[in-house]
Amino acid sequence: MTRFMGFVRMEEGSGPPPQALMDAMDAYIGEQAAKGTFLDGGGLYGTEDSVNFVVRKGETSRVDGPYAEAKEVVGGFAILQYDSLEEAVAGQQEFAELHAKHWPDCSMVATLRQISEAPPEGA
Numbered sequence: 511m512t513r514f515m516g517f518v519r520m521e522e523g524s525g526p527p528p529q530a531l532m533d534a535m536d537a538y539i540g541e542q543a544a545k546g547t548f549l550d551g552g553g554l555y556g557t558e559d560s561v562n563f564v565v566r567k568g569e570t571s572r573v574d575g576p577y578a579e580a581k582e583v584v585g586g587f588a589i590l591q592y593d594s595l596e597e598a599v600a601g602q603q604e605f606a607e608l609h610a611k612h613w614p615d616c617s618m619v620a621t622l623r624q625i626s627e628a629p630p631e632g633a
């Protein structure tokens with residue numbers, strides 16, 4: 511089994527998702543959790559309370575939200591587990607299609623990334 515992270519990027523301030531999407535997502539996540547595919551995840555609040563720590567040239571600085579320059583923000587995440595990359599891609603597409611069907615006015619990007627299970631080189 512291979513773990514993946516799925517996340518959603520969308521314009522901040524898009525408003526709350528419609529109830530139809532929330533209901534469809536509850537059913538979808540329930541099915542995926544029962545199959546052992548969905549391990550954890552959730553939606554994220556807006557950037558008004560977020561905190562970034564920026565490292566540049568050996569210095570760390572704190573930047574509090576909201577971030578006026580941010581056009582897209584991560585709105586949610588999921589930790590997923592699949593037997594193959596092909597299954598993971600199909601699952602992420604199904605997830606994206608739920609948004610297209612139940613929230614057609616939404617503009618979002620659903621991204622899938624494999625989680626590295628290897629220790630960093632040199633460790």
